[in-house]
Amino acid sequence: DAKTTQPNSMESNEEEPVHLPCNHSTISGTDYIHWYRQLPSQGPEYVIHGLTSNVNNRMASLAIAEDRKSSTLILHRATLRDAAVYYCILSGGTSYGKLTFGQGTILTVHP
Amino acid sequence: NAGVTQTPKFRVLKTGQSMTLLCAQDMNHEYMYWYRQDPGMGLRLIHYSVGEGTTAKGEVPDGYNVSRLKKQNFLLGLESAAPSQTSVYFCASSNQGRPLHFGNGTRLTVT
Numbered sequence: 001d002a003k004t005t006q007p008n009s010m011e012s013n014e015e016e017p018v019h020l021p022c023n024h025s026t027i028s029g030t031d032y033i034h035w036y037r038q039l040p041s042q043g044p045e046y047v048i049h050g051l052t053s054n055v056n057n058r059m060a061s062l063a064i065a066e067d068r069k070s071s072t073l074i075l076h077r078a079t080l081r082d083a084a085v086y087y088c089i090l091s092g093g094t095s096y097g098k099l100t101f102g103q104g105t106i107l108t109v110h111p
Numbered sequence: 112n113a114g115v116t117q118t119p120k121f122r123v124l125k126t127g128q129s130m131t132l133l134c135a136q137d138m139n140h141e142y143m144y145w146y147r148q149d150p151g152m153g154l155r156l157i158h159y160s161v162g163e164g165t166t167a168k169g170e171v172p173d174g175y176n177v178s179r180l181k182k183q184n185f186l187l188g189l190e191s192a193a194p195s196q197t198s199v200y201f202c203a204s205s206n207q208g209r210p211l212h213f214g215n216g217t218r219l220t221v222t
C-alpha cells in the first residue's frame with residue numbers, strides 16, 4: 001500500500017475550524033483516501049473517504065488535491081469531543097478492506 | 112444495535128498460557144479483522160477473513176491463530192502467550208467497499 005505522511009500533532013481551539021493535512025505522493029489511481037479517528041480508550045471510527053472529488057458528510061469534509069498527492073480533513077467547528085488521533089489511510093479497490101494504520105495526527109482541542 | 116462486541120475487555124496471562132479472544136458482529140458483514148495496537152503506535156493487522164470458513168494472514172500473524180466458523184464470529188487464539196503479545200487487540204468488520212466498524216478493544220497483559 002502507498003504510504004501517507006501526517007504531522008505528529010496539531011492543536012486547535014474549540015469552535016474553530018481545523019485542517020488536518022495528509023501527504024500521499026505515491027498514491028495510485030485506484031487508491032481511496034480514508035480518514036478514521038480514535039478517541040481515547042476506544043476503537044477507531046470511520047470519518048470520511050473519497051477518491052477524486054471533495055466529499056462532505058455530517059462529521060467532516062475531505063478536500064483532495066487535483067493531483068491527488070495530498071488531502072485535507074476539515075472539521076468545520078472543533079469541539080472537545082473531536083480530540084482524538086486522526087489517521088489518513090490509502091486503500092486499493094481489491095484489498096478486501098484491509099487498512100494500514102500509521103501513527104496518525106494527535107489533535108488537541110483547547111476550551 | 113450492538114455492532115462489534117469483543118470479549119473479554121481485559122485479561123492478564125502468564126507467559127506460556129493460552130487464551131481465545133472472541134469478536135462478534137451483528138451487522139451481517141462478510142469481512143472481519145483482528146488488529147493489535149501497541150502504546151503510541153498505529154494498528155497492525157494480525158489476521159483477517161473475507162467470509163465464513165476463510166482466514167488469511169495480515170502484517171503480524173506469528174504467534175496467533177484464528178477461526179471463522181460462523182459468519183458473525185471471529186476468534187483470535189494465543190497458544191503460548193509471550194510478553195511481546197502485551198497489547199490492545201481490536202476487532203473490526205465490514206462489507207466490500209464499506210467502512211470498517213471497530214470494537215472497543217481487549218487489553219491483554221502477559222507477565
